[in-house]
Amino acid sequence: DTEVTQTPKHLVMGMTNKKSLKCEQHMGHRAMYWYKQKAKKPPELMFVYSYEKLSINESVPSRFSPECPNSSLLNLHLHALQPEDSALYLCASSQDRHNEQFFGPGTRLTVL
Amino acid sequence: GQQVMQIPQYQHVQEGEDFTTYCNSSTTLSNIQWYKQRPGGHPVFLIQLVKSGEVKKQKRLTFQFGEAKKNSSLHITATQTTDVGTYFCAEDTSGGSYIPTFGRGTSLIVHP
Numbered sequence: 001d002t003e004v005t006q007t008p009k010h011l012v013m014g015m016t017n018k019k020s021l022k023c024e025q026h027m028g029h030r031a032m033y034w035y036k037q038k039a040k041k042p043p044e045l046m047f048v049y050s051y052e053k054l055s056i057n058e059s060v061p062s063r064f065s066p067e068c069p070n071s072s073l074l075n076l077h078l079h080a081l082q083p084e085d086s087a088l089y090l091c092a093s094s095q096d097r098h099n100e101q102f103f104g105p106g107t108r109l110t111v112l
Numbered sequence: 113g114q115q116v117m118q119i120p121q122y123q124h125v126q127e128g129e130d131f132t133t134y135c136n137s138s139t140t141l142s143n144i145q146w147y148k149q150r151p152g153g154h155p156v157f158l159i160q161l162v163k164s165g166e167v168k169k170q171k172r173l174t175f176q177f178g179e180a181k182k183n184s185s186l187h188i189t190a191t192q193t194t195d196v197g198t199y200f201c202a203e204d205t206s207g208g209s210y211i212p213t214f215g216r217g218t219s220l221i222v223h224p
Contacts, residue, residue, distance in 0.1 A: 033212075042200055042214035043155060056211060090154055098204070100145055100157040101212065 004104035023091030035090040116203040118215030133218035135201035
C-alpha cells in the first residue's frame with residue numbers, strides 16, 4: 001500500500017460546527033503532516049507529527065486541533081472555523097522528516 | 113524558515129518547446145525536493161537532490177542542484193500536454209530542523 005488516504009473528499013460546514021478530517025497511511029512512515037492550500041498558492045505547513053508526537057505547530061489558530069492516535073492515523077479537528085479557512089487541506093507522510101513526502105488527495109473544505 | 117524564491121510564476125509554451133523553472137535560496141540547503149501538482153490534484157513527489165552540483169534525469173526532465181547548494185532548476189525537454197501543472201520546489205534549510213517550505217510554484221501551460 002503506497003498511498004495516503006483522506007476523508008472526506010469534500011466538506012461544507014457552518015462556523016458553529018465541529019468536524020474532523022482524517023488521514024491514513026500504511027507505509028510505515030513515522031512523520032505525518034497537515035498542510036493548507038489556497039487556490040493558486042503553495043501548500044502551507046500547519047503541523048508536523050514525528051513518531052506520533054507533535055513536533056511542529058506553525059502558529060496555527062486553536063480552532064484547528066491535530067491528533068495522532070497511532071502511527072498510521074492523523075486527524076484534524078475543526079471547531080468554530082471562519083470562512084477564510086476554506087481551502088484544500090492536504091495530509092502527507094514521509095519515512096522520517098528528511099525524506100520525500102507522499103500526499104493524500106486532500107479534503108476540500110468550505111466554511112459558510 | 114526562509115521561503116525559497118521560485119521563478120517564473122507562469123510559463124506558456126507550445127507543445128514541443130522546452131521549459132525551465134528555477135528556485136533560489138539565500139541560505140544553504142541540505143537538500144531540495146521537487147513536486148508536481150496537476151490541476152485539481154495533489155502534489156506528487158518527483159525527486160530529491162542532496163549533493164552539491166548534482167544532476168538527475170527522469171526521461172525528459174532534468175534536475176540540477178547548484179554547486180553552492182543555494183539554487184536548483186527543473187528543465188523539461190520537448191514539453192507535452194501531459195506536463196501541464198504546477199511545479200514546486202521544497203526547501204530544507206541546513207539547520208537540521210526540517211520545516212518543509214514550498215516555493216510559490218511555476219504553473220506550466222502547454223498549448224497543443
